[in-house]
Amino acid sequence: MAEHRDLVIIGGGPGGYLAAMRAAQLGKTVTLIDQDRVGGTCINYGCIPTKYLLHQTRVLKELAGMKTLEGPAGDVRLNWSKVQQGRQAVVDQLVKGLVFLLEKGKVEIVKAPARLRADRTVVARTGAGERAFQADAVIVATGSRAAGLPFLQADGRAVITSTEALTLPEAPKSLLIIGAGAIGLEMGSIYRRLGTDVTVLEILPQILPGSDKEAVTRLERALKKQGLKIFTEVRIDGAAVEADGVALRGVSLKTNAPFEYRAEKVLLSAGRKPNTADLFEGEPCLALDRGFVKVDAGLRTSVPGIYAIGDVVGGKLLAHKAYHDALVAVANAAGMPRTVDYSALPAAVFTEPEFASVGLTQEEAAARGIKVKSGVFPLQASGRAMTMEATDGLVKVLADEADKVIGAHVVAPGASDMIPVLTMAVSRGLTLRELDGIIYIHPTLSEAVGEAALKANNEALHILNS
Numbered sequence: 001m002a003e004h005r006d007l008v009i010i011g012g013g014p015g016g017y018l019a020a021m022r023a024a025q026l027g028k029t030v031t032l033i034d035q036d037r038v039g040g041t042c043i044n045y046g047c048i049p050t051k052y053l054l055h056q057t058r059v060l061k062e063l064a065g066m067k068t069l070e071g072p073a074g075d076v077r078l079n080w081s082k083v084q085q086g087r088q089a090v091v092d093q094l095v096k097g098l099v100f101l102l103e104k105g106k107v108e109i110v111k112a113p114a115r116l117r118a119d120r121t122v123v124a125r126t127g128a129g130e131r132a133f134q135a136d137a138v139i140v141a142t143g144s145r146a147a148g149l150p151f152l153q154a155d156g157r158a159v160i161t162s163t164e165a166l167t168l169p170e171a172p173k174s175l176l177i178i179g180a181g182a183i184g185l186e187m188g189s190i191y192r193r194l195g196t197d198v199t200v201l202e203i204l205p206q207i208l209p210g211s212d213k214e215a216v217t218r219l220e221r222a223l224k225k226q227g228l229k230i231f232t233e234v235r236i237d238g239a240a241v242e243a244d245g246v247a248l249r250g251v252s253l254k255t256n257a258p259f260e261y262r263a264e265k266v267l268l269s270a271g272r273k274p275n276t277a278d279l280f281e282g283e284p285c286l287a288l289d290r291g292f293v294k295v296d297a298g299l300r301t302s303v304p305g306i307y308a309i310g311d312v313v314g315g316k317l318l319a320h321k322a323y324h325d326a327l328v329a330v331a332n333a334a335g336m337p338r339t340v341d342y343s344a345l346p347a348a349v350f351t352e353p354e355f356a357s358v359g360l361t362q363e364e365a366a367a368r369g370i371k372v373k374s375g376v377f378p379l380q381a382s383g384r385a386m387t388m389e390a391t392d393g394l395v396k397v398l399a400d401e402a403d404k405v406i407g408a409h410v411v412a413p414g415a416s417d418m419i420p421v422l423t424m425a426v427s428r429g430l431t432l433r434e435l436d437g438i439i440y441i442h443p444t445l446s447e448a449v450g451e452a453a454l455k456a457n458n459e460a461l462h463i464l465n466s
Contacts, residue, residue, distance in 0.1 A: 007137050012040055020107045050183075123281060139306075144273060202234065204233070298328065316345060316347060346422075353413050357407070379412055
């Protein structure tokens with residue numbers, strides 16, 4: 001006999017556990033089902049462990065590059081075994097904290113594969129047998145996983161995904177990365193700092209496809225200075241896994257010339273696919289689009305009472321988008337109508353310098369027929385950036401004819417921590433005058449935000465105006 005719950009959540013990633021916490025705050029009976037640990041890919045195999053490795057390797061890179069130090073700084077190296085222990089300790093501590101909060105909120109956690117039926121019944125196959133839950137509402141939060149290529153699939157050894165890349169026992173001598181998105185560039189940065197020969201291959205004309213061209217061109221230049229070999233507009237047509245590594249063959253779309261690259265390992269980071277293949281008991285009961293669950297603005301699926309959130313619904317695959325989705329879905333399930341709004345959805349890439357953006361790119365604004373005002377302030381003119389010896393970056397602010405801020409793009413150390421004020425500007429419809437009217441602490445990198453806003457009206461104070 002099925003057990004009744006107000007809400008059953010399938011998937012314990014960022015959206016899933018946050019939805020459970022919010023529903024519990026509203027006094028709902030909640031069961032969270034996932035065959036993996038709470039925290040999902042983001043905390044266990046993605047966002048958090050990646051940032052730990054980025055931090056550890058950045059410290060190493062900065063120490064090796066310090067011009068004012070004396071002594072054999074070049075002899076300093078990371079104890080990779082201790083780094084991996086530290087990575088896992090951070091992950092374990094976060095998971096333990098999440099479990100504690102969920103249990104305090106009286107959320108039942110079931111670790112098991114789950115299958116969904118159209119009548120809002122969820123069947124969990126536990127070690128002790130099947131448990132069926134009949135729910136007033138169900139939230140699908142099963143996330144996504146790395147996608148392979150038709151001719152190249154991950155084997156966990158020579159061909160890896162980001163999951164395996166986080167736990168390699170040692171840095172490979174050479175690494176080919178397929179895809180110049182956030183995962184590819186972050187992983188490439190980690191291993192380049194460890195001495196790996198890193199080559200990044202991207203089929204589209206620029207890194208971080210869909211991002212502001214001027215900003216990512218500046219980022220690409222900085223990454224190449226660090227030793228990453230980046231090739232855009234290259235199509236991979238075939239691959240061969242050999243005893244000593246992997247060979248990739250293809251053609252340059254710029255010159256039509258064929259190429260072949262070889263490396264010890266290949267990292268697949270050319271997109272992700274939704275985890276819906278094993279979601280249903282029988283035929284899919286929800287409308288799908290290329291495997292992603294179709295939802296409306298309230299994250300309702302094609303079946304009443306069933307919602308879907310996060311990566312599994314497509315769009316930008318970001319943990320903080322899943323958080324936002326979770327709050328919207330729970331509100332609707334509780335009878336408090338709400339819709340998603342992604343117009344001011346920020347994103348960040350944790351390379352060095354970091355890249356962060358929100359709102360429209362200059363190319364998107366032009367395609368919509370908006371007469372764009374663009375203000376760019378280079379970090380070469382930032383006193384704080386000069387003190388950090390980190391002047392390869394910029395802050396770019398875009399506004400429409402009414403001076404309303406419609407987009408912003410930052411290439412700078414700590415760009416992810418600079419973007420919130422720009423996110424607020426886009427989401428609240430602030431004007432350039434309101435953005436440059438904020439008092440920014442001196443000396444900080446954030447002063448560049450106000451200067452970029454001034455520059456959009458040719459009123460910048462620390463660079464020449466055209």
